Amino acid sequence: MTYQTKSEIRIVNGETFIISDSVGNIYQKDTGNLGFFFRDTRFLSELILKINDLDLSILSAKEVNYFWSTHYATLPFESIFEAHPITIIRKRAVGNGAREEIIIHNYKTEPVDLTLSIQLDADFVDIIELKRAQSPEGKPVIEINSEKNQHIFVYQVNGICRKTVIQCEPGAEIENKKISFKINIPAKGVWRTCLTIRPVWEDKVKEPEYLCEDLDKNEPIIHKPLQEWANQVPRLTGHCSILSKTYERSLMDLAALRFYLDPENKPVIAAGMPWYMALFGRDSLITSYQCCFIAPDIAFTTLRNLARLQGKGYNDFRDEEPGKILHELRFGEKTLLGEKPYSPYFGAADSCQLFLILLHEAFRWTGNKELVNEFKEPALKALNWIDNYGDMDGDGYIEYQRRSKEGLDNHCWKDSSTSMIFSNARLAEPPIATVEFQGYVYDAKLRLAELAEEVWDDPALAEKLRNDVKKLKRRFNKDFWIEDRGGYFALGLDKNKEKIDSMTSNMGHLLWSGIVDDDKAEIIVKQLMSSHLYSGWGIRTLSIQDRGYNPIEYHNGTVWPHDNSLIAEGLIRYGYRDEANRIIVNLLEASKYFDNRFPEVFAGYQRSEVDFPVSYPTSSLPQAWAAGSSILFLRLILGLEPDRKKENIRINSHLPAAIEDICVENIRLFDKNFSVFVGKGRSEVRLSD
Numbered sequence: 001m002t003y004q005t006k007s008e009i010r011i012v013n014g015e016t017f018i019i020s021d022s023v024g025n026i027y028q029k030d031t032g033n034l035g036f037f038f039r040d041t042r043f044l045s046e047l048i049l050k051i052n053d054l055d056l057s058i059l060s061a062k063e064v065n066y067f068w069s070t071h072y073a074t075l076p077f078e079s080i081f082e083a084h085p086i087t088i089i090r091k092r093a094v095g096n097g098a099r100e101e102i103i104i105h106n107y108k109t110e111p112v113d114l115t116l117s118i119q120l121d122a123d124f125v126d127i128i129e130l131k132r133a134q135s136p137e138g139k140p141v142i143e144i145n146s147e148k149n150q151h152i153f154v155y156q157v158n159g160i161c162r163k164t165v166i167q168c169e170p171g172a173e174i175e176n177k178k179i180s181f182k183i184n185i186p187a188k189g190v191w192r193t194c195l196t197i198r199p200v201w202e203d204k205v206k207e208p209e210y211l212c213e214d215l216d217k218n219e220p221i222i223h224k225p226l227q228e229w230a231n232q233v234p235r236l237t238g239h240c241s242i243l244s245k246t247y248e249r250s251l252m253d254l255a256a257l258r259f260y261l262d263p264e265n266k267p268v269i270a271a272g273m274p275w276y277m278a279l280f281g282r283d284s285l286i287t288s289y290q291c292c293f294i295a296p297d298i299a300f301t302t303l304r305n306l307a308r309l310q311g312k313g314y315n316d317f318r319d320e321e322p323g324k325i326l327h328e329l330r331f332g333e334k335t336l337l338g339e340k341p342y343s344p345y346f347g348a349a350d351s352c353q354l355f356l357i358l359l360h361e362a363f364r365w366t367g368n369k370e371l372v373n374e375f376k377e378p379a380l381k382a383l384n385w386i387d388n389y390g391d392m393d394g395d396g397y398i399e400y401q402r403r404s405k406e407g408l409d410n411h412c413w414k415d416s417s418t419s420m421i422f423s424n425a426r427l428a429e430p431p432i433a434t435v436e437f438q439g440y441v442y443d444a445k446l447r448l449a450e451l452a453e454e455v456w457d458d459p460a461l462a463e464k465l466r467n468d469v470k471k472l473k474r475r476f477n478k479d480f481w482i483e484d485r486g487g488y489f490a491l492g493l494d495k496n497k498e499k500i501d502s503m504t505s506n507m508g509h510l511l512w513s514g515i516v517d518d519d520k521a522e523i524i525v526k527q528l529m530s531s532h533l534y535s536g537w538g539i540r541t542l543s544i545q546d547r548g549y550n551p552i553e554y555h556n557g558t559v560w561p562h563d564n565s566l567i568a569e570g571l572i573r574y575g576y577r578d579e580a581n582r583i584i585v586n587l588l589e590a591s592k593y594f595d596n597r598f599p600e601v602f603a604g605y606q607r608s609e610v611d612f613p614v615s616y617p618t619s620s621l622p623q624a625w626a627a628g629s630s631i632l633f634l635r636l637i638l639g640l641e642p643d644r645k646k647e648n649i650r651i652n653s654h655l656p657a658a659i660e661d662i663c664v665e666n667i668r669l670f671d672k673n674f675s676v677f678v679g680k681g682r683s684e685v686r687l688s689d
Contacts, residue, residue: 013067013095014259022061024071024090038199040332043164046121066256068093097208098197106185117180122153126332163200229255239660245596250630253622266301272620279329281351290628299362307378316403321389323381325351349400349411352382353440360447367644372455398437401430419555423501425548434492436506439513445469477517487523503543511570521574536607537590538564551604561598562625565632581656584633598626653678
């Protein structure tokens with residue numbers, strides 16, 4: 001499916017994506033993010049189609065699928081009453097490379113002579129540098145192979161070789177940064193041509209999934225990975241339109257973000273487009289958790305790739321320690337030259353906990369002891385990191401402080417430089433122990449204790465872990481609690497162990513983890529659902545009562561769907577199902593204004609003050625854990641839980657008023673295929689053929 005923000009059209013397929021304007025052109029503009037990208041590198045920075053040296057006028061650009069866009073244009077109108085008789089259609093598909101079919105219709109009653117030109121350029125900029133408006137070190141040279149109708153950009157710097165090969169059909173005139181065609185189209189006639197764009201990575205030509213010669217077969221585009229995904233995931237029907245449209249869109253977003261790092265060619269989920277089309281520890285783990293009941297295979301593939309890249313030593317430049325799970329893996333020029341630390345980078349102090357949480361969650365939904373045994377060693381290494389590296393000063397809490405001069409200031413999910421602030425907007429100084437880290441440790445150790453007991457036959461480890469969390473819960477509920485403002489949990493502890501007293505959504509994650517004492521849960525729920533944290537569309541990241549609040553600052557007042565999805569599960573854990581449903585329904589209502597999609601983040605303005613939820617200017621679309629939120633919402637509404645012993649599914653539904661009934665088919669678990677129906681006063685689980 002295509003992704004349009006303002007005048008942008010975005011199509012993506014794994015590591016390959018194109019961002020263009022609505023006409024289909026790529027050019028340099030203020031935002032600087034247009035281009036044809038592969039593996040963290042922009043392989044085309046300009047692709048501008050003109051007719052008779054005239055810019056095209058857009059008619060419409062519609063989504064066909066996430067990897068395929070179609071653009072309808074014409075030449076400038078002479079007046080509002082006289083449309084131009086020439087129509088230009090551009091059909092574009094991506095996957096490893098790209099194919100663009102160009103079709104021109106002449107609706108005149110006489111032939112026309114036209115000149116079609118395509119202006120080209122490539123800068124091979126590292127996407128990390130593009131985000132920071134930096135330029136690449138070198139300049140590409142141009143090669144023209146007239147015999148093969150190829151225009152080639154070649155980039156070689158410090159041993160790195162990249163090429164972009166644009167393959168034309170016969171009849172093209174190929175010049176410096178330009179391809180042109182002299183065209184004669186008969187009356188009421190049609191002219192066609194096709195371009196193929198191939199990235200070359202270290203002298204290896206990537207063969208596009210869609211080629212111009214395939215057009216001669218006159219067959220519709222069939223994307224096998226999409227077919228396989230559609231056959232794998234559950235189908236949603238029933239009187240639940242408020243959920244079903246967002247659910248379907250989320251499935252497509254997740255399909256679009258799949259890419260392949262595993263030697264067995266199994267997909268993992270990239271964090272988001274355009275800036276985060278890479279493996280991210282935290283994002284990939286949380287997304288896999290949200291989607292575990294519909295796609296547990298992705299959870300195991302995520303775990304496998306993260307375990308393969310687990311920290312081995314102590315590296316300041318990469319913020320690496322033994323056993324640590326990565327934050328981010330990149331392949332751009334600056335990373336390969338060693339100027340950036342993303343090979344991988346380990347600046348996340350919660351990825352080890354989330355690794356253990358996902359491992360247990362995947363076991364819950366599959367009962368696969370063999371796969372859990374595969375991850376015993378990485379799991380114990382992650383546990384060792386938690387106890388011996390994550391706790392930097394031995395106080396029993398996980399904290400962080402960056403060591404890399406190129407690294408992130410903050411190693412939590414709110415990783416922007418201004419997110420760790422006191423209520424008076426003063427920045428907290430590291431080392432910082434954020435509140436949710438401790439909840440994640442509590443949950444991870446309880447889950448690991450179950451694996452130690454049931455799978456690894458290690459009751460001593462299970463007992464130790466359970467004793468650890470009892471002590472942690474008792475200390476935590478005292479050390480992080482603030483009595484002011486009606487009571488709440490601090491955002492964290494700073495270097496002096498002072499409580500960072502801003503009121504944030506982070507404390508909602510504590511309900512998800514289960515670390516909150518029962519007598520504090522009701523207080524936290526009231527705070528989260530109060531008008532100073534609840535916008536009417538969802539829970540804000542920061543209370544409006546805090547001086548640092550800004551409804552359009554990345555982590556200090558916005559609404560994040562994934563944040564709310566974890567909080568909603570926490571609310572249900574503590575028995576607050578009506579409150580959870582309110583979050584779910586309000587976010588689904590918001591998704592209507594984003595083409596039935598959850599963006600990464602949107603503004604935190606109060607619902608009573610705005611006519612619709614306001615976009616965040618640089619929000620990723622599609623974005624993985626935002627898309628995963630609707631999958632988790634479906635499970636929460638249905639109250640689905642696995643029963644490993646009986647190899648069945650339990651239902652404890654609580655439908656919101658906006659949903660009359662839900663039927664979910666094709667839930668594949670325990671080597672079985674389940675269908676679930678939930679309606680008012682009735683629920684049923686059936687085995688399917």
